[in-house]
Amino acid sequence: MSQLALVSGATGGIGKCVTERLWSEGYSVLALGHTITKVAALNDFFLEQPYAGQYGFAFAMDLAHETDLWRIHSLMQSTLKDTPLSLLVVCHGAAPAPGPALYAGNAMREVYGTDVLGAYNVCALAGRYMIEQRQGGIVLLSSLHSKMTYPA
Secondary structure (H helix, E strand, O other): OOOEEEEEOOOOHHHHHHHHHHHHOOOEEEEEEOOHHHHHHHHHHHHHOOOOOOOEEEEEOOOOOHHHHHHHHHHHHHHOOOOOEEEEEEEOOOOOOOOHHHHOOOHHHHHHHHHHHHHHHHHHHHHHHHHHHOOOEEEEEOOOHHHOOOOO
């Protein structure tokens, strides 16, 4: 049976690397990202690479918004009929370019709000499926915020 991985933050940085590695290891992959052009490029990657997983799809959505949560919920319902969710990889932590602009106004609050809320939402959603299936694992990664320095 094919293994299915759901990767959020899959279109850049460590999330993209994880997505490509899981694909090359034979996982079917549902990849989530914010930027439409990067999502399109990831879908091209799935089409151009030698057949590894059963299928790979990338979708543009913001997991901090309820509308997009319903979209991924519907997608998972239709997908998980045939293939159980084996792995959720949450790669949140990307931010606008580091520097003074990041700390102006509410920018930092918005970035963290999206990252934390999006991570919570995708874990809660995928976790329900994993509990029902009695299998699966969750990996949380952060690739940028942990390296940022804050102004004195």
